[in-house]
Amino acid sequence: AKRQGKSSYAHFTPEMHEQSHERLQMESRLRRALELEEFELHFQPILETATGQLRTVEALLRWNNPVMGMTLPDRFIPLAEETGLIIPIGEWVFEEACRAANRWKLLTGRDIDISVNVSPRQFRDPRFTGSVKAALSRNDLAPERLELEITERLLLDNSIETADILRQLDREGVRLAVDDFGTGYSALSYLKGYPFDTLKIDKSFIHDVTQEQEAGALVRAIINMAHSLGLTITAEGVDDALQAEFLKKEGCDLAQGYFYSVPLPDRDFTEWLKIHYL
Numbered sequence: 001a002k003r004q005g006k007s008s009y010a011h012f013t014p015e016m017h018e019q020s021h022e023r024l025q026m027e028s029r030l031r032r033a034l035e036l037e038e039f040e041l042h043f044q045p046i047l048e049t050a051t052g053q054l055r056t057v058e059a060l061l062r063w064n065n066p067v068m069g070m071t072l073p074d075r076f077i078p079l080a081e082e083t084g085l086i087i088p089i090g091e092w093v094f095e096e097a098c099r100a101a102n103r104w105k106l107l108t109g110r111d112i113d114i115s116v117n118v119s120p121r122q123f124r125d126p127r128f129t130g131s132v133k134a135a136l137s138r139n140d141l142a143p144e145r146l147e148l149e150i151t152e153r154l155l156l157d158n159s160i161e162t163a164d165i166l167r168q169l170d171r172e173g174v175r176l177a178v179d180d181f182g183t184g185y186s187a188l189s190y191l192k193g194y195p196f197d198t199l200k201i202d203k204s205f206i207h208d209v210t211q212e213q214e215a216g217a218l219v220r221a222i223i224n225m226a227h228s229l230g231l232t233i234t235a236e237g238v239d240d241a242l243q244a245e246f247l248k249k250e251g252c253d254l255a256q257g258y259f260y261s262v263p264l265p266d267r268d269f270t271e272w273l274k275i276h277y278l
């Protein structure tokens with residue numbers, strides 16, 4: 001295409017132009033979203049399979065823009081990562097999550113844990129650990145109340161920095177979870193070197209767990225491996241009773257999914273808490 005000189009512009013189709021225009025528009029909207037207070041957190045409970053008790057609550061980001069409506073994170077987190085906007089957005093998420101945990105404590109009189117997703121760019125930012133600590137202390141929240149969910153993909157690089165940051169966070173007392181476990185194609189050796197507390201089995205493994213024998217066997221093996229390593233195991237994407245029953249029977253510690261509750265906006269989650277815990 002290089003030899004074509006100026007005719008190479010022909011490859012820039014109207015459709016692509018449309019796409020990049022849309023992207024630019026989205027980027028400029030995203031830049032203003034924080035000041036316009038367009039973000040909100042939805043909350044999904046993570047329960048003990050054996051008792052049905054609430055263990056922690058995952059904070060899931062939503063972007064509510066007047067033009068675009070409610071946008072799910074998969075549609076804007078990649079752009080936020082590329083532009084670095086994920087750093088101020090992520091700080092907002094931590095602050096909001098800590099504040100929510102405090103409100104729930106006032107409401108129920110119990111300590112309720114909160115789980116927050118961390119993307120690679122955020123994690124590698126030199127100010128990250130400091131900003132997590134700051135959000136905790138501003139909100140007077142003990143570090144053990146907070147769990148950071150880090151995607152397995154981030155561990156692929158196997159770098160010394162990654163290990164250092166994880167150890168630093170572990171020393172601070174926050175809990176660490178591997179998110180999307182089983183999708184990162186990483187060597188499992190990281191599991192013995194890094195200070196994780198929890199493995200979250202990706203929902204793609206849970207989907208067929210009661211349909212296919214192999215899927216069931218795989219999840220059973222992951223549960224057993226996690227337990228041999230002293231890790232808590234969570235299943236995500238549990239969306240029916242049969243899956244829930246299977247996971248309980250196989251000793252999977254925690255579960256999350258539409259079967260128990262969809263992610264709820266703050267007001268609805270507060271109602272959920274009242275119904276289950278007051």
Ligand code: C2E
Binds near residue numbers: 119203262
């Ligand atoms: P994730 O961390 O794997 O989050 C679980 C996703 O599964 C959520 O999608 C949740 O709504 C969805 N889910 C929950 N239960 C079920 C179920 O039973 N069946 C199915 N099919 N799906 C279920 P969501 O909220 O669209 O979030 C997508 C991803 O965006 C998250 O995946 C996470 O990686 C990322 N994300 C969300 N919030 C944040 C955030 O505050 N910061 C960062 N960096 N990433 C975030």
Ligand code: CA
Binds near residue numbers: 058
């Ligand atoms: Ca997650």
Ligand code: CA
Binds near residue numbers: 174
């Ligand atoms: Ca720890």
Ligand code: CA
Binds near residue numbers: 179180202203236
């Ligand atoms: Ca996942």
